[in-house]
Amino acid sequence: MPKKQIKISGRLLTWFMLAGFVFLFAPQNLTNKFQLAFAHIFRRPLSIGRNVALSMQRRKSPADVVSRSRYNQLRNRLSNIIQWLHQEHQKVERLSGLRDRTVLEGVNFVVADVITSAIRGPHNELIINRGKNDGLAKGQFVLGDYSVIGTVADVDSHTARVKLVTDSTSKIAIKIPELNGRMIMRGSGNNCAKVELLSRKHKIKIGDVVYAQKKPGFLDVPMIVGTVTQCKMDDENPLLWDITVKPACEVNKLKNITVVITNPQE
Numbered sequence: 326m327p328k329k330q331i332k333i334s335g336r337l338l339t340w341f342m343l344a345g346f347v348f349l350f351a352p353q354n355l356t357n358k359f360q361l362a363f364a365h366i367f368r369r370p371l372s373i374g375r376n377v378a379l380s381m382q383r384r385k386s387p388a389d390v391v392s393r394s395r396y397n398q399l400r401n402r403l404s405n406i407i408q409w410l411h412q413e414h415q416k417v418e419r420l421s422g423l424r425d426r427t428v429l430e431g432v433n434f435v436v437a438d439v440i441t442s443a444i445r446g447p448h449n450e451l452i453i454n455r456g457k458n459d460g461l462a463k464g465q466f467v468l469g470d471y472s473v474i475g476t477v478a479d480v481d482s483h484t485a486r487v488k489l490v491t492d493s494t495s496k497i498a499i500k501i502p503e504l505n506g507r508m509i510m511r512g513s514g515n516n517c518a519k520v521e522l523l524s525r526k527h528k529i530k531i532g533d534v535v536y537a538q539k540k541p542g543f544l545d546v547p548m549i550v551g552t553v554t555q556c557k558m559d560d561e562n563p564l565l566w567d568i569t570v571k572p573a574c575e576v577n578k579l580k581n582i583t584v585v586i587t588n589p590q591e
Contacts, residue, residue, distance in 0.1 A: 397574050401471040404534050404549040433586040435459050444577050447493035447514035456483045460586050466544045468583040470574035473537040473550040491516050498538035520568040529556045535570050549573045
């Protein structure tokens with residue numbers, strides 16, 4: 326290396342060392358201002374570097390996170406399987422250890438697309454592109470993401486109206502695990518429903534699963550319909566619970582649904 330370049334390098338090193346000592350012993354408010362000025366001047370390169378680092382971190386992290394919709398589907402399927410197994414276990418006990426038939430024997434499913442939906446206000450309903458010609462009839466249960474979302478209310482030859490369980494005119498029989506007796510859930514509009522006349526002697530908590538009761542000819546086994554999102558003392562009757570239930574799936578995001586047709590005509 327030429328002597329001239331060695332001298333220049335030595336001078337630069339000296340100046341950098343002096344600058345370092347100046348910042349080392351400078352007042353903190355001065356160094357803070359310099360730091361902010363540096364960040365302001367180089368904010369774009371710094372932001373790009375941070376985004377790259379976050380992106381690399383995400384790629385390295387394990388793929389153990391699923392979307393809310395997928396989580397709801399998996400939870401609903403598990404809840405239904407638990408009920409099916411419970412019912413089959415009761416049959417096994419009655420029939421000396423032999424199952425008589427599968428829980429979905431004699432059941433057909435018709436998949437339909439959602440044409441329009443109305444979820445806000447007292448009337449919560451869907452219009453679907455299947456009707457009488459497809460085997461639909463009034464009163465049949467409708468599923469979304471493996472959960473009961475309503476029943477068929479009106480049927481035309483090619484279309485049908487589905488009354489959601491949250492509609493203010495909806496009323497279905499339900500069950501809650503660990504509780505005995507028949508309970509009724511009535512829609513309250515705005516994508517919510519209420520469990521009626523449940524005594525406070527029963528233990529209920531937020532997150533409890535609510536099932537639609539089986540109904541011969543329409544639903545052979547209980548299926549999940551929602552979860553408890555609020556449980557408090559009733560304002561009008563302190564002896565009763567005020568229980569709010571939310572549907573087990575995001576109904577407003579459904580693009581298609583499934584109609585349960587039990588004992589179909591051959």
